[in-house]
Amino acid sequence: MHHVGMTVTDLAAAVAFFEALGMELEGKAHMEGEFVDGVIGLDGSTSDIAMMKTPDDRYRIEFSQFQTPQSIDGSSHAPIHALGLRxxxxxxxxxxxxxxxxxxxxxxxxxxxxxxxxxxxxxxxxxxxxxxxxxxxxxx
Missing domain, CATH: 3.10.180.10 (2,3-Dihydroxybiphenyl 1,2-Dioxygenase, domain 1)
Known part of the structure; x- marks a missing residue:
């Protein structure tokens, strides 16, 4: 496994929370263009991402904050028994x-x-x- 991806509306808050947990910021990037659109299947997307890693460099979480298209609610407060990554x-x-x-x-x-x-x-x-x-x- 390379990483798990999560979409957020406040990238700075997500980074700060997971740094407090002990993860390290590996890097940030602005993402847009044909390559990204082709991979994620959204035309005209723009986003900022932050890649966080565990101190042992084994595991990563990629956080994405989209400017376009606007993020939609994916039931961020769903209970643990809801289907999907929880x-x-x-x-x-x-x-x-x-x-x-x-x-x-x-x-x-x-x-x-x-x-x-x-x-x-x-x-x-x-x-x-x-x-x-x-x-x-x-x-x-």
């Missing part, structure tokens, strides 16, 4: 510290922090624009 999961060293770093960026725990069979503590948080992020802290 969440991204991260292993963290310290769940409480991670939640504290994400809180200023609007992150809220969906319901509870739960412990599974003394193996891990986990929870879902909503990030910018309703992005669901699962956080997992494994016990050592």
């Amino acid at each position: 969440h991204v999961a991260f292993v963290v060293d310290d769940l409480d510290d991670t939640l504290a770093r994400l809180k200023p960026h609007g992150a809220e725990v969906v319901r509870n922090i739960e412990t599974y069979e003394n193996l891990l503590r986990t929870c879902y948080v909503r990030g910018p624009e309703g992005i669901l992020v699962e956080l997992c802290q494994y016990f050592t």
